Amino acid sequence: MSDFVMPSLGADMEAGTLLDWYVKPGDAVKRGDIVALVDTSKAEIEVEIFEDGVIDELVVPVGVRVPVGTVLATLRPAGAEVPAAAGAPVQAAITTRAPAAITTATPTPAAVAVAQPPAPLPPPSPPSAPPTPSAPGTIPAAAGANHRLRVSPLARRVAEQLGVDLSTITGSGPNGAITRADVEGGPATAVRTAQPTVGPSPPPEPVDRHAAMRTAIGALMARSKREIPHYYLQQEIDMSRAIDWLRETNLQLPITDRLLPSALLLSAVGRAVVEMPEMNGFWIDGAFSPGSGVHLGVAISLRGGGLIAPALHDADRMSLAEIMAGVRDLVQRARAGRLRSSEMSDPTLTVTNLGEHGVDLVHGVIYPPQVALVGFGAVRERPWAAGGMLGVRPTVVATLSADHRAGDGHTGSRFLTVIDRQLQKPETL
Amino acid sequence: MSVAPAKTITYREAMREAIREAMVADPRVFLMGEDVGAYGGCFGVSKGLLDEFGPERIRDTPLSESAFVGAGIGAAMGGMRPIVEVMTVNFCLLALDQIMNNAATITHMSGGQFAIPVVIRMTTGAGRQVAAQHSHSLEGWLAHIPGLKLLAPATLADARGMLAPALADPNPVLIFEHGSLYNLEGELPPDAGAVDIEQAAIRRPGADVTLIAYGGTVPTALAAADELAAGGIEAEVVDLRVLRPLDDATIIASVARTHRAVVVDEGWRSGSLAAEVSARIMEQAFYELDAPVARVCSAEVPMPYPRHLEQAALPQPTAVVGAVRSLIGAAADE
Numbered sequence: 053m054s055d056f057v058m059p060s061l062g063a064d065m066e067a068g069t070l071l072d073w074y075v076k077p078g079d080a081v082k083r084g085d086i087v088a089l090v091d092t093s094k095a096e097i098e099v100e101i102f103e104d105g106v107i108d109e110l111v112v113p114v115g116v117r118v119p120v121g122t123v124l125a126t127l128r129p130a131g132a133e134v135p136a137a138a139g140a141p142v143q144a145a146i147t148t149r150a151p152a153a154i155t156t157a158t159p160t161p162a163a164v165a166v167a168q169p170p171a172p173l174p175p176p177s178p179p180s181a182p183p184t185p186s187a188p189g190t191i192p193a194a195a196g197a198n199h200r201l202r203v204s205p206l207a208r209r210v211a212e213q214l215g216v217d218l219s220t221i222t223g224s225g226p227n228g229a230i231t232r233a234d235v236e237g238g239p240a241t242a243v244r245t246a247q248p249t250v251g252p253s254p255p256p257e258p259v260d261r262h263a264a265m266r267t268a269i270g271a272l273m274a275r276s277k278r279e280i281p282h283y284y285l286q287q288e289i290d291m292s293r294a295i296d297w298l299r300e301t302n303l304q305l306p307i308t309d310r311l312l313p314s315a316l317l318l319s320a321v322g323r324a325v326v327e328m329p330e331m332n333g334f335w336i337d338g339a340f341s342p343g344s345g346v347h348l349g350v351a352i353s354l355r356g357g358g359l360i361a362p363a364l365h366d367a368d369r370m371s372l373a374e375i376m377a378g379v380r381d382l383v384q385r386a387r388a389g390r391l392r393s394s395e396m397s398d399p400t401l402t403v404t405n406l407g408e409h410g411v412d413l414v415h416g417v418i419y420p421p422q423v424a425l426v427g428f429g430a431v432r433e434r435p436w437a438a439g440g441m442l443g444v445r446p447t448v449v450a451t452l453s454a455d456h457r458a459g460d461g462h463t464g465s466r467f468l469t470v471i472d473r474q475l476q477k478p479e480t481l
Numbered sequence: 482m483s484v485a486p487a488k489t490i491t492y493r494e495a496m497r498e499a500i501r502e503a504m505v506a507d508p509r510v511f512l513m514g515e516d517v518g519a520y521g522g523c524f525g526v527s528k529g530l531l532d533e534f535g536p537e538r539i540r541d542t543p544l545s546e547s548a549f550v551g552a553g554i555g556a557a558m559g560g561m562r563p564i565v566e567v568m569t570v571n572f573c574l575l576a577l578d579q580i581m582n583n584a585a586t587i588t589h590m591s592g593g594q595f596a597i598p599v600v601i602r603m604t605t606g607a608g609r610q611v612a613a614q615h616s617h618s619l620e621g622w623l624a625h626i627p628g629l630k631l632l633a634p635a636t637l638a639d640a641r642g643m644l645a646p647a648l649a650d651p652n653p654v655l656i657f658e659h660g661s662l663y664n665l666e667g668e669l670p671p672d673a674g675a676v677d678i679e680q681a682a683i684r685r686p687g688a689d690v691t692l693i694a695y696g697g698t699v700p701t702a703l704a705a706a707d708e709l710a711a712g713g714i715e716a717e718v719v720d721l722r723v724l725r726p727l728d729d730a731t732i733i734a735s736v737a738r739t740h741r742a743v744v745v746d747e748g749w750r751s752g753s754l755a756a757e758v759s760a761r762i763m764e765q766a767f768y769e770l771d772a773p774v775a776r777v778c779s780a781e782v783p784m785p786y787p788r789h790l791e792q793a794a795l796p797q798p799t800a801v802v803g804a805v806r807s808l809i810g811a812a813a814d815e
Binding site for chain 2: 204205206207208209223224225226227228229231232233
């Protein structure tokens with residue numbers, strides 16, 4: 053028997069609302085099947101299961117918001133005997149399972165995100181931290197609606213000034229209220245002990261997704277700027293070869309299959325990362341942990357505002373046509389709110405391309421716990437000096453925001469140089 | 482110029498010195514009240530003054546608070562500077578009509594033609610086993626009334642120094658002397674003189690919490706602060722001194738430093754001065770607060786006669802310490 057838990061669909065996710073089950077007890081599932089639909093504050097995500105087996109019990113009913121790490125369902129090996137409890141109504145299951153769900157949810161959302169770095173096959177096992185007993189006799193309040201952080205006015209003010217995400221803080225004040233000292237102690241020292249809530253609850257209130265997303269982005273970006281010592285590099289890259297090649301190539305292709313410069317840029321980054329694996333991965337617990345695979349996070353702005361950066365899996369091994377198709381698919385599904393859990397948790401390096409908006413360059417904010425972010429501005433004709441002559445060539449300014457804990461400017465500048473080199477031989481992309 | 486040595490004096494004697502000085506300084510000043518003459522005052526404050534100043538200026542009155550408080554108000558309107566002693570704040574209720582409808586209003590209703598420079602002294606508070614008709618702290622009721630100034634001397638210097646500015650004030654001034662303070666003894670320079678009657682005072686500086694007290698609860702707060710200090714919590718003790726108009730600036734400045742406040746008030750909690758102070762902190766220093774404002778007040782019962790019940794009903798240092806610890810939370814459990 054194993055547990056299927058609420059996955060961390062990005063470092064900014066602390067909890068998710070189960071919107072739908074696509075399976076029922078007794079259904080056989082295999083690795084990669086989409087079994088549930090989960091609403092993070094950013095989007096509705098189709099969640100895959102990473103183990104073969106038979107659904108034994110659906111622990112969390114539809115409409116309930118639970119923290120990352122909470123057991124959503126249990127899975128038994130195919131062919132195993134059906135326990136007596138199987139088939140019991142979900143409501144009953146909740147009653148008996150809820151405390152267990154809470155204890156396994158004890159690791160902080162941040163810790164879960166950190167302890168389970170996005171990998172091609174995220175471990176389906178429950179978090180390895182020992183269960184922390186819940187306070188005896190405390191019945192978690194119904195999820196969502198009546199959960200409000202206890203924060204002193206002063207602490208709230210100081211947190212705002214310092215850009216601290218209060219949800220990451222443990223209160224030491226009266227009845228667990230967060231005080232100024234807790235805020236100033238910061239999330240690094242605080243351990244979140246507030247028990248997340250689980251249990252039957254009325255249908256979730258309509259979410260102001262735009263506001264929720266702004267909050268989530270704000271919290272994550274504030275964390276990034278607070279924790280990650282960014283350094284920034286920029287390099288103007290001559291795109292004349294790449295653009296010429298693209299024009300020639302596109303002449304041979306039907307209009308629907310034509311390639312865009314952005315595909316070249318993504319491909320160049322993907323191949324550069326293979327040479328420079330130190331840019332591809334995560335900073336976890338004071339050490340660099342390389343990503344297994346090159347899964348480029350593609351920053352996609354959503355209609356009505358907001359941003360999401362799902363993974364383009366194995367971008368280093370994709371052809372340009374595959375990249376075009378992959379990005380198009382991601383954009384469509386991101387805007388329709390139908391991304392998959394692996395796409396949310398897997399990115400190893402994020403690429404942001406603001407060129408279509410006409411900006412020259414972008415100094416991005418790293419998406420924790422990744423160690424770098426590559427930005428591209430517009431490809432446009434600019435004056436270019438070469439061989440003692442001033443000419444006009446299409447160029448792009450590539451920027452790198454990188455975590456100084458994981459590497460130095462020297463590494464970063466080599467990375468940009470490698471990207472440049474890739475773009476000078478577009479036929480190999 | 483030689484500095485005279487400080488002399489040991491009690492709160493009672495300091496009050497008496499203040500009255501004597503006022504009598505000597507201004508022939509318009511006189512004292513009247515129940516048993517203030519031959520008996521020397523119910524609490525012995527005026528002992529000896531009859532011999533010194535004679536029955537014209539140290540006047541025993543009938544047992545009619547309404548009559549003699551009213552007479553005092555009338556004398557003040559007529560140009561005198563009366564000091565009226567009311568035995569306890571409970572008894573002043575008999576004169577509440579005079580205090581509220583005359584003393585507090587005549588300046589206003591006469592378009593400023595009449596000042597009411599009367600001083601009404603009264604004993605307040607419990608702790609002496611005189612039960613439910615002589616022990617209450619009703620300062621909060623009187624502090625409700627615009628047109629009055631209310632003083633609560635809690636130290637020898639204030640007992641000695643508040644009367645002169647009170648008499649000089651054109652408004653009616655009520656002075657509340659907590660019965661438990663009369664035997665307070667300490668050193669006071671012989672040249673100790675008038676003090677301000679505008680501001681609250683910080684009796685003990687501290688960084689972690691503000692204890693706001695007045696009159697009889699100032700020693701309570703100071704005792705609590707000592708106990709807290711032993712546990713590593715530095716409490717700042719603010720003595721309100723002036724109950725109306727409240728010195729918001731001192732209170733708010735202290736809370737802005739400590740971010741926590743406990744109001745210690747011997748009045749009943751409901752509708753108390755503590756409630757007023759607490760509300761002002763919330764209004765003016767909400768974003769400075771790291772914990773809710775707490776109050777330690779008297780139990781909402783008629784003051785009991787048996788000593789153990791009376792003590793149980795009153796704000797005690799241990800209760801103040803407990804309130805502070807609850808505000809500081811887990812940090813206090815280290």
